[in-house]
């Protein structure tokens with residue numbers, strides 16, 4: 128068996144890359160270790176930058192997103208019980224689209240299936256061979272049988288725990304990491320959201336976020352200690368704690384109900400450099416993680432894929448590998464800015480367990496400055512709607 132590009136992982140990064148390459152006549156195979164339904168069952172963020180929207184459309188998977196996605200021109204940040212609006216549209220001319228990552232994944236899977244491009248689900252023991260040579264290959268097993276495919280390039284879109292990054296010798300990779308001593312407990316509920324826009328809340332009991340997936344489905348988060356487990360929280364306890372952290376107007380609009388999904392995610396910042404080893408390229412969570420506070424995870428995966436797909440298309444069309452040679456450096460320049468923004472939003476909005484009185488005063492000063500300064504709001508808005516690439 129032979130193909131041009133083997134993509135490992137069918138999350139949004141792998142699927143988007145597969146479609147962008149397919150549109151340019153480049154053959155791919157996607158190897159995914161989990162069953163399709165498992166991939167579609169994962170609930171993640173749902174804020175799309177315009178650049179991400181443009182790439183999904185370019186991939187031919189934008190019809191439902193355009194139809195069902197909610198355009199948000201701003202967001203609210205609450206501190207001391209008072210909400211302040213950040214006007215993305217007024218400050219930057221740009222908006223974001225609220226459309227769940229699960230839906231993005233489903234739409235990309237549908238267009239891939241419609242065009243007949245191959246995806247192997249439940250591909251186990253994926254192994255990358257001869258990646259420093261001109262003819263790498265990838266092996267895997269499925270249904271108790273072993274398979275192998277030769278290729279020109281391998282792209283690791285297999286998330287933080289995937290095999291691709293681990294294939295790179297430790298002395299060829301530098302990693303940077305920050306773990307945060309708290310997590311986000313998320314709940315999905317079939318009820319209308321409390322407000323038209325998202326509300327990020329800095330409360331003395333901890334951070335909270337009111338988000339949504341549609342006009343009838345809401346997503347809420349609570350900052351909680353990292354040691355806790357989602358199963359330890361009943362729905363009733365969740366609503367009670369959320370109510371404590373929201374302002375009275377939000378509480379009056381809050382419609383509670385049984386959770387459809389409940390999960391606890393740790394917060395982490397992580398970057399691996401460079402994002403290339405021989406003919407292996409890393410994209411998305413395989414190379415970097417951001418805490419969810421600025422909703423950058425999916426958008427960064429999309430910008431990596433935007434840059435990498437153009438480089439691969441250039442290679443196959445003109446035989447120039449200039450784009451591939453600069454991929455890592457170009458992608459990382461954007462990634463570090465998003466890392467900084469996500470870290471800063473996290474610092475600004477959470478109750479940091481071991482923060483000193485001095486730290487808390489600085490946090491309050493940062494928020495008060497933000498609410499008073501158009502320059503500070505513009506900086507936040509510009510980052511939130513997405514830096515150019």
Ligand code: APR
Pocket residue numbers: 135136137138139140141158159160161166171172228250253284285286287288289290291410411412413423424425426428
């Ligand atoms: N072999 C094959 N597939 C694998 C392997 C492996 N060894 N390891 C992991 N995978 C698969 C996972 O099952 C998953 O479906 O790779 C996929 C990686 O998908 P994501 O984790 O969604 O990562 P990515 O596509 O980079 O998307 C980034 O998703 O995780 C969120 O916050 C993140 O929003 C961001 C976005």
Ligand code: PHB
Pocket residue numbers: 171172173174325338339346419420421422
């Ligand atoms: C979400 O809706 O899941 C969400 C929204 C905004 C964030 C993080 C998560 O910053």
